[in-house]
Amino acid sequence: xxxxxxxxxxxxxxxxxxxxxxxxxxxxxxxxxxxxxxxxxxxxxxxxxxxxxxxxxxxxxxxxxxxxxxxxxxxxxxxxxxxxxxxxxxxxxxxxxxxxxxxxxxxxxxxxxxxxxxxxxxxxxxxxxxxxxxxxxxxxxxxxxxxxxxxxxxxxxxxxxxxxxxxxxxxxxxxxxxxxxxxxxxxxxxxxxxxxxxxxxxxxxxxxxxxxxxxxxxxxxxxxxxxxxxxxxxxxxxxxxxxxxxxxxxxxxxxxxxxxxxxxxxxxxxxxxxxxxxxxxxxxxxxxxxx
Amino acid sequence: xxxxxxxxxxxxxxxxxxxxxxxxxxxxxxxxxxxxxxxxxxxxxxxxxxxxxxxxxxxxxxxxxxxxxxxxxxxxxxxxxxxxxxxxxxxxxxxxxxxxxxxxxxxxxxxxxxxxxxxxxxxxxxxxxxxxxxxxxxxxxxxxxxxxxxxxxxxxxxxxxxxxxxxxxxxxxxxxxxxxxxxxxxxxxxxxxxxxxxxxxxxxxxxxxxxxxxxxxxxxxxxxxxxxxxxxxxxxxxxxxxxxxxxxxxxxxxxxxxxxxxxxxxxxxxxxxxxxxxxxxxxxxxxxxxxxxxxxxxxxxxxxxxxxxxxxxxxxxxxxxxxxxxxxxxxxxxx
Numbered sequence: 001x002x003x004x005x006x007x008x009x010x011x012x013x014x015x016x017x018x019x020x021x022x023x024x025x026x027x028x029x030x031x032x033x034x035x036x037x038x039x040x041x042x043x044x045x046x047x048x049x050x051x052x053x054x055x056x057x058x059x060x061x062x063x064x065x066x067x068x069x070x071x072x073x074x075x076x077x078x079x080x081x082x083x084x085x086x087x088x089x090x091x092x093x094x095x096x097x098x099x100x101x102x103x104x105x106x107x108x109x110x111x112x113x114x115x116x117x118x119x120x121x122x123x124x125x126x127x128x129x130x131x132x133x134x135x136x137x138x139x140x141x142x143x144x145x146x147x148x149x150x151x152x153x154x155x156x157x158x159x160x161x162x163x164x165x166x167x168x169x170x171x172x173x174x175x176x177x178x179x180x181x182x183x184x185x186x187x188x189x190x191x192x193x194x195x196x197x198x199x200x201x202x203x204x205x206x207x208x209x210x211x212x213x214x215x216x217x218x219x220x221x222x223x224x225x226x227x228x229x230x231x232x233x234x235x236x237x238x239x240x241x242x243x244x245x246x247x248x249x250x251x252x253x254x255x256x257x258x259x260x261x262x263x264x265x266x267x268x269x270x271x272x273x274x275x276x277x278x279x280x281x282x283x284x285x286x287x288x289x290x291x
Numbered sequence: 292x293x294x295x296x297x298x299x300x301x302x303x304x305x306x307x308x309x310x311x312x313x314x315x316x317x318x319x320x321x322x323x324x325x326x327x328x329x330x331x332x333x334x335x336x337x338x339x340x341x342x343x344x345x346x347x348x349x350x351x352x353x354x355x356x357x358x359x360x361x362x363x364x365x366x367x368x369x370x371x372x373x374x375x376x377x378x379x380x381x382x383x384x385x386x387x388x389x390x391x392x393x394x395x396x397x398x399x400x401x402x403x404x405x406x407x408x409x410x411x412x413x414x415x416x417x418x419x420x421x422x423x424x425x426x427x428x429x430x431x432x433x434x435x436x437x438x439x440x441x442x443x444x445x446x447x448x449x450x451x452x453x454x455x456x457x458x459x460x461x462x463x464x465x466x467x468x469x470x471x472x473x474x475x476x477x478x479x480x481x482x483x484x485x486x487x488x489x490x491x492x493x494x495x496x497x498x499x500x501x502x503x504x505x506x507x508x509x510x511x512x513x514x515x516x517x518x519x520x521x522x523x524x525x526x527x528x529x530x531x532x533x534x535x536x537x538x539x540x541x542x543x544x545x546x547x548x549x550x551x552x553x554x555x556x557x558x559x560x561x562x563x564x565x566x567x568x569x570x571x572x573x574x575x576x577x578x579x580x581x582x583x584x585x586x587x588x589x590x591x592x593x594x595x596x597x598x599x600x601x602x603x604x605x606x607x608x609x610x611x612x613x614x615x616x617x618x619x620x621x622x623x624x625x626x
Binding site (some may be wrong): 132136138139141144234235241283 | 577
C-alpha cells in the first residue's frame with residue numbers, strides 16, 4: 001500500500017483544528033505522516049496540535065497559503081501528498097476515495113467535494129450558493145480546476161511543474177496549479193465520493209471580502225504583477241466585472257427562490273468596489289513612495 | 292465479432308465543401324479500427340455542389356451521404372441519428388479537423404450506465420485574423436460548460452451521445468433551425484431524466500470556424516435566439532452562467548420602469564458600452580498590448596450587442612413557432 005503524507009496549513013485556526021484532526025485520525029486509509037504548517041499563528045493552534053502525533057512546522061511570520069503549501073511539499077517524505085484545510089472535516093473514506101483516483105500514472109492529482117455544515121444564516125447560505133467548492137455528483141475527469149481545500153497530489157508531478165506559484169498569496173493558487181498541470185499534459189480527477197464538511201461560519205462582511213479576495217487574482221498575470229501600470233490596469237478594470245457577477249447571482253437566487261440573498265448580491269457590487277478603490281489608492285501611494 | 296463498440300460519426304454540412312474534405316480525411320485517419328465506425332454526412336440542402344464533390348473525391352469512399360432539404364443543423368443531426376448503425380453517435384461540424392485518437396477518446400466511458408454523452412476539447416486555431424486570435428485567447432467554447440452540478444452541456448462540434456438515450460429524449464428539438472441553443476435544450480432534458488455528461492480533454496478537435504467578425508456575430512446572434520427559445524420553452528430551471536435570461540431581463544425592466552426610468556431599453560447597451568475601457572484595461576493587465584486589448588474589448592462589446600439583438604429576435608420568432616406550448620419530450624416520433 002502506498003504511503004501518504006497529509007498536511008494542514010493553519011492560520012489562527014484554534015477553533016476548528018481539533019475537530020479537524022479528530023476526523024483525520026479516523027481515516028480508514030493509513031496516513032504515514034501528518035504535517036501542520038503553522039503560518040505565523042497568533043493563537044493556541046500550536047498548543048492544541050501538540051496533543052496529536054503530528055509534525056509541526058512554523059513560519060516565523062505569516063507568508064500566505066501558497067508558501068505554506070510549498071513548505072509542506074519540501075518537508076514531506078512520501079510521493080502522495082494530501083492537503084486539507086483546517087476548517088474541513090473529512091469523511092472517514094475521504095483519503096481512500098482520493099487514492100483510488102490516482103491508480104493511473106497520468107493522473108497527477110485528485111480532489112473531492114465539499115459540503116457546508118452551516119447554511120442557515122444569510123452569509124452562510126450565500127457562501128453555500130455562490131462559493132460552493134464542488135463539481136457535482138458524478139466523477140469529472142479534468143474539471144476546470146481542483147479546489148485546494150481538499151486535494152491529493154503526486155509530489156513528482158508537482159516537481160515537474162514547479163509547485164505552487166508563491167505570488168498568489170492565499171487565493172487562486174489552486175486554479176493556477178491546475179492549469180499548469182493541464183498545460184504539462186497530466187490529468188486531474190474530481191471524485192464526489194471523497195467528501196469533506198466545511199465548518200466555516202461567516203458574517204456578511206467576511207463572506208463578501210472572501211469572495212472579493214478569491215476574485216482578486218482572476219485577471220492577474222503573475223508575470224506582470226510587479227509592474228505598477230499593469231497591476232493598476234487590472235485593479236481598475238475589474239471594477240466593471242462586479243455588476244455582471246452580481247447580475248448572474250441575482251438571477252440564480254431569484255430562480256432558486258432565495259429572496260433573502262438578493263440583498264447580498266446587490267451589496268457585493270458596492271462592498272467589493274469600495275474595497276478595490278481602497279486597494280487602488282494604496283497602490284498609487286506606494287508607487288509614489290517608490291519614486 | 293467486433294472488438295470495440297460501433298460508433299457512428301455524423302457530420303452535418305451546409306455550403307461548406309471546402310473544409311468538408313479535410314474533416315472527412317481526418318476522420319479516415321483514426322487509431323480506431325476502420326470497421327468499427329462509420330461516417331455519415333448529412334447534407335442540409337447545400338447549394339454549392341456538395342453532392343457532386345462528395346461523389347467525385349476519393350476520400351469520401353465508404354462514407355454515407357444523406358441529403359435533406361434545408362431544415363437546420365438540429366434536424367440534420369436527427370436524420371443522421373435515425374440512419375446511424377452504432378450504439379454511440381458522435382458529432383463534429385464540417386469546418387473542424389479531428390485528432391487521430393478522437394473516436395477512441397470520444398467513445399470512452401460508456402460502460403457507466405447513466406452516462407448520456409461526452410464532450411471534448413475544441414481548440415480554436417489562431418490565424419492572422421484578429422477575430423480568430425480573440426477566439427483563441429478567450430478560449431471560446433473550448434470545453435463543455437461545467438459548474439457546481441457537473442457538466443451542464445456538451446457542444447456539438449465535438450460531442451458524442453449514447454444513441455438509445457438520445458432517441459428516448461426525443462433528439463434535438465427541430466424548431467431550433469439555427470446553430471444555437473439546441474444542445475443545452477437536449478442536454479437539459481437528458482440531465483433531468485437522471486443521466487449525466489462527462490468531459491474528455493483528450494478528444495481534440497481543431498477548428499477555425501470564427502475567422503471573420505461576421506461569423507462571430509452571427510453565431511452570437513444565434514446563441515441569443517437559442518437563449519430566448521430556451522426561456523420560452525419554460526426551461527426555467529435552466530441557467531447559463533454567461534448568458535442573460537430573457538425572463539429575468541423583462542422582470543428587471545418592469546422593476547426599473549416602476550421606479551420611473553423611461554429610456555430603460557438602452558440601459559444594457561449603455562452599460563456594455565461603458566465596459567469597453569474597463570475591459571481594455573483588464574486585457575492590458577493580463578499582458579496584451581494596448582492596441583490588441585482595445586480590439587478585444589471591442590469584440591466583447593459587439594458580441595454582447597448581437598447576443599442581445601438575438602434575444603429579441605428569438606423571442607418574436609419563438610412566439611410565432613409556438614414554443615410557449617411546448618411539453619417536455621413532446622417530440623416522441625423517434626421512440
